[in-house]
Amino acid sequence: MADKLLEIKDLTTSFRIKDDYHAAVDNLSLTVNKNEVLAIVGESGCGKSALAFSIMGLHTRAKIEGDILFKDKNIAKMSSSELNKVRGKDIGMIFQDPLTSLNPLMQIEEQIGETLLLHNKDMSKTARQERVLDLLKKVGIPRAEYVMNQFPHELSGGMRQRVIIAMAIANKPELLIADEPTTALDVTIQSQILDLINKLKDEMDSGIVLITHDLGVVAEMADRVAVMYAGQIVEVADVKTLFAKPLHPYTRSLLNSVPNSDKEQDKLHVIQGIVPSLQNLPREGCRFSARIPWVDESAHEKHPELREVDPGHLVRCTCYKHFSFPDETKEEQHVLS
Template sequence: MSLLEVKDLTVGFPTADGLVRAVRGLSFSVEQGRTLAIVGESGSGKTVSTQAILGLLPEADISGSALFEGIDLLTLDEERLRRIRGAEISVIFQDPLTSLHPLYRVGWQIAEMIRVHESGVSRAQARRRAVELLGLVGIPQPARRVDDYPHQFSGGMRQRAMIAMALALNPKLVVADEPTTALDATVQAQILELIIRLQREFGIALVLITHDLGVVAGMADEVMVMYAGLPVERADRRTLYYRPHHPYTKGLLESIPGSTGVREGRLRPIPGQPPSMIAVPAGCAFHPRCRYSMPVCTAERPPLSRVTGDGDHASACWLPHHAVGLGDEAEAARLRAADQETETETGAR
């Protein structure tokens, strides 16, 4: 059994203008020690789906199931769910400045979280653990910085502190929600390397939420691409990068500098805008922006079905399985070799 298995998850928000159908039937699973990357544009349902699973959307209409070690999280009361959040499932939020309380010292916030879940731990013990955790994530002089306030940390250091808090109770699953969006490129790379190292060291399952396929290039085992509240493609990382099937996935790849989808040094943006989740287009929701659109795309929603010959590769598109792909096998082979070299170097570090 998978560590986390989500089936037919739907999330809706009643509004004065109508029901916002943020997630429209999402299914996925995460194995122990593995990384699932959930990718898509803003508004595709990435963050909403994980927040719904963790009980962080009390006003939403939620259905489906989310089995964590056989326990359906969606049926638990708040008290039982609170015991799981933080202790067995932790979250690294997008903006650490708003996630950390500005009026409390960083070390106190980490220590207090430990004491909430482990009642027998004294304040002194929790403080020592907070110092150890800050040192583990690379905060210099942790015994001194443990008494600093969040505004005294840089953006990268605040995110490291959030990672320390997420790992404080040795969780089995960590949800990293856009953990590097607010950081510059250099710090972003450092944070991603830190997450990879700690995941391998502690055997944690990781759900990485991002809008950027480039972020997950060196760390995801499996990638799920979402659009308009639904998964449109799911595959292992190499298959998705080198032989994508869905036009939306191809469009995301063509927006990454240096990818096989970029020709003559030019990036190709996806035309148009994501649809309103109150009035989602009939058929395939991507058809108004798709250069391969056919009449059937406007009439029927394609199921997420297996792409022939590619193992667990699945795509929700009416196009024949051979019709979409990067097509340049020599270039794909070159990038596969470069990817393998990067992975080897990361492992060595």
């Protein structure tokens, strides 16, 4: 049995809009094991980034309920000074936009060095410099001695993302959270960064939570996948099962809407309707039901739960049993509706 590294229990992250709180992450439970890549997939607004930020304690104005157990310590209940001993040390984070995620006025050495300094108070300045140099080399930055003294704007997007990764792994964290780490990058750079993350994962033996909307990235990287829709997890499975035998209607729809290089298709599948905004999230019944109206009401559960249907394969709601894609003529209408 795999070792649990992170266990999220009944996590609810709510934001205040006007006078009410709305849950962007709604009663979510999830585990991340040691040395595995867990991908969290979903479209914008599904709550995947809110989840990542909750784990890191980066929300400043959100209400967080539930538990986030990291090595048996509840980081959701920690004071900020306790939390500051964990983040940057045991948990590292890789951000989406390498341009804006680096301080424009700080040299690379200082930015990476800060992570070291904060968690190794008695490390000498020269030792720190050496370590920064090591890290830069490790993430594949050429001419590291020179880059150390450069400012972020002097580096290309791919190099900046490598710097951010160097920063995240500086203290050899046991858990890495990567929030859309390649979305802002070109495709060749993306593959390089993904390969780098993979290589580092094997070296450091750490768990990775990979937040992404890109199913290609998921297929390349993940060991296990959790699919999120409207603040909830609708399906969890190991990556091969998820792509070979997806169950939940949302997962299946999503997979069908990607232009697939292996399939000759003239038309892509379109999910009807739109992703509901935070205030308009359906809070009762199956949250995806509005987008598959041809599936009979009785197919859904009243209070859909995430159930294990095969070992390690969890699906929410019973509607998957009755779901099939509408035939071609029907789809024609949906495109224009």
